[in-house]
Amino acid sequence: MSRIIAVANQKGGVGKTTTAINLGAALGLRGRRVLIVDLDPQANATSGLGVENSGLGTYELLIEGQEAAGLVRETGQPGLWIIPSRSDLAGAEVELVPMMAREFRLRRAIEGIAGQYDYVFVDCPPSLGLLTVNALAAADQVLVPVQCEYLALEGLGHLVNTVDLVRRHLNSRLRVAGLLLTMYDARTNLSQQVVDEVRKHFPSTLATVIPRNVRVSEAPSHGLPLCAYDPRSAAARAYDQLAAELLEREEVAA
Numbered sequence: 393m394s395r396i397i398a399v400a401n402q403k404g405g406v407g408k409t410t411t412a413i414n415l416g417a418a419l420g421l422r423g424r425r426v427l428i429v430d431l432d433p434q435a436n437a438t439s440g441l442g443v444e445n446s447g448l449g450t451y452e453l454l455i456e457g458q459e460a461a462g463l464v465r466e467t468g469q470p471g472l473w474i475i476p477s478r479s480d481l482a483g484a485e486v487e488l489v490p491m492m493a494r495e496f497r498l499r500r501a502i503e504g505i506a507g508q509y510d511y512v513f514v515d516c517p518p519s520l521g522l523l524t525v526n527a528l529a530a531a532d533q534v535l536v537p538v539q540c541e542y543l544a545l546e547g548l549g550h551l552v553n554t555v556d557l558v559r560r561h562l563n564s565r566l567r568v569a570g571l572l573l574t575m576y577d578a579r580t581n582l583s584q585q586v587v588d589e590v591r592k593h594f595p596s597t598l599a600t601v602i603p604r605n606v607r608v609s610e611a612p613s614h615g616l617p618l619c620a621y622d623p624r625s626a627a628a629r630a631y632d633q634l635a636a637e638l639l640e641r642e643e644v645a646a
């Protein structure tokens with residue numbers, strides 16, 4: 393059974409793209425088939441996997457209604473494919489507005505191919521606009537990266553509201569897969585305070601915590617996920633542990 397997971401948080405720089413790439417790659421290495429849909433005009437997931445971001449991709453998928461199968465590209469990583477993005481997608485936020493069933497463009501576009509993958513991760517832009525709403529309307533679950541820093545909880549209420557609205561009006565099967573704590577710095581008290589506070593407010597917070605690690609920021613410029621760039625780094629191991637946590641949950645649920 394395939395799972396469609398939107399990686400969303402309207403705050404930028406919290407680790408959405410890093411999580412889509414590295415969790416996806418870790419699941420691929422564990423023998424799963426994974427598709428990343430890059431729904432951010434900044435195309436960081438695309439470039440971070442070394443895929444050229446000038447060709448056809450999510451813009452054509454959403455706006456022009458092109459077949460998803462023809463837009464899927466290989467990443468060079470085992471079990472990992474991507475529908476790339478490029479800057480033109482920024483226009484889609486406006487171009488979607490007058491469209492019929494505008495919230496369901498992504499769902500309709502990928503429903504035919506989702507079954508070929510165990511996991512589809514939709515990497516959302518840093519906003520709660522129509523692109524993110526399309527991701528939430530298409531998804532079974534939403535995974536919310538939260539940076540371990542001051543004011544981490546700020547804005548989460550707004551995101552939770554959006555998820556509730558989408559669940560009520562557009563997609564009753566949507567549920568929160570969990571909050572993922574990212575960029576944890578063991579040297580600061582602040583990081584631990586944030587972890588405690590987020591866990592207190594959100595019991596669905598995942599057990600795995602992603603440490604702050606310089607290798608994470610280096611890997612994208614090589615076009616590689618961490619498991620290929622530096623598999624022994626603390627962050628690569630954390631993302632593999634996160635993959636194990638997700639798989640374990642599913643066994644429990646099954």
Ligand code: ADP
Nearest residue numbers: 404405406407408409410575603604605608609
């Ligand atoms: P988003 O997609 O939410 O905007 P990114 O995943 O692009 O966030 O991460 C923002 C920046 O933080 C990037 O430069 C990324 O390399 C860096 N980053 C993300 N996670 C970590 C981490 N665990 N350790 C160090 N740097 C990180």
Ligand code: MG
Nearest residue numbers: 408409432436
């Ligand atoms: Mg991003």
